Amino acid sequence: MTTTVALECTCGSVKGELTVVPSDLFHVHCLCCDCQRYAQYLNNEAVILDEFGGTELLQTYPAYLSIREGIDKVQAVQLTPKGIYRWHTTCCHMPVANTVKSSAVPFVGVSVKWMKFATEQDKLAALGPVTIKAFGKYAIGAMPDDVHPRFPLVYMPKILGFMLKGKLRGRHRPSPFFNATLPVAEVRQLF
Ligand SMILES: [Zn+2]
Ligand SMILES: [Zn+2]
Secondary structure (H helix, E strand, O other): OOEEEEEEOOOOOOEEEEEEOHHHOEEEEEOOHHHHHHHHHOOOHHHHOOOOOOEEEEEEOHHHEEEEEOHHHEEEEEOOOOOOEEEEEOOOOOEEEEEOOOOOOOOEEEEHHHEEOOOHHHHHHHHOOOOEEEOHHHOOOOOOOOOOOOOOHHHHHHHHHHHHHHHHOOOOOOOOOEEOOEEOOOEEEOO
């Protein structure tokens, strides 16, 4: 069942909505060093990272995400030359979503941190359980038993299918992060 989830940054300046379509998403727990470095860059690790240094993301299509307030307080950073664009708020340093460099790719990884749920049960009903648990080798402390040390390659065919379906249906746009093909805001490069 499709659900609409409200999005709001910690300080309330940036607001939006995400349409959650169960057939068009991957619910990811990522423990990679880049996600951890990103939280350090935002100087907001205590809020962003969980006890293992992990981040929860909902990977879906850009067309399902809208930002209706405060887009002027959203910027991106790129950690490495081939790295993704990591969009965040400038008001309260919250991760918003990740995209690739090209607006033509039907992919966005929305931070679960700024999704508003009344209860954990509501969250589970809307997003379902985490399906991909990746990069456990970078876990802070002991690696959780159920996390893959790197990326679980068994998901690659599903991800390729998701990309193909998104492309055929034109779900790469509209994207809140691109005006046609240009990023809507500065992309800071940390390299
Ligand atoms: Zn804010
Ligand atoms: Zn990561």
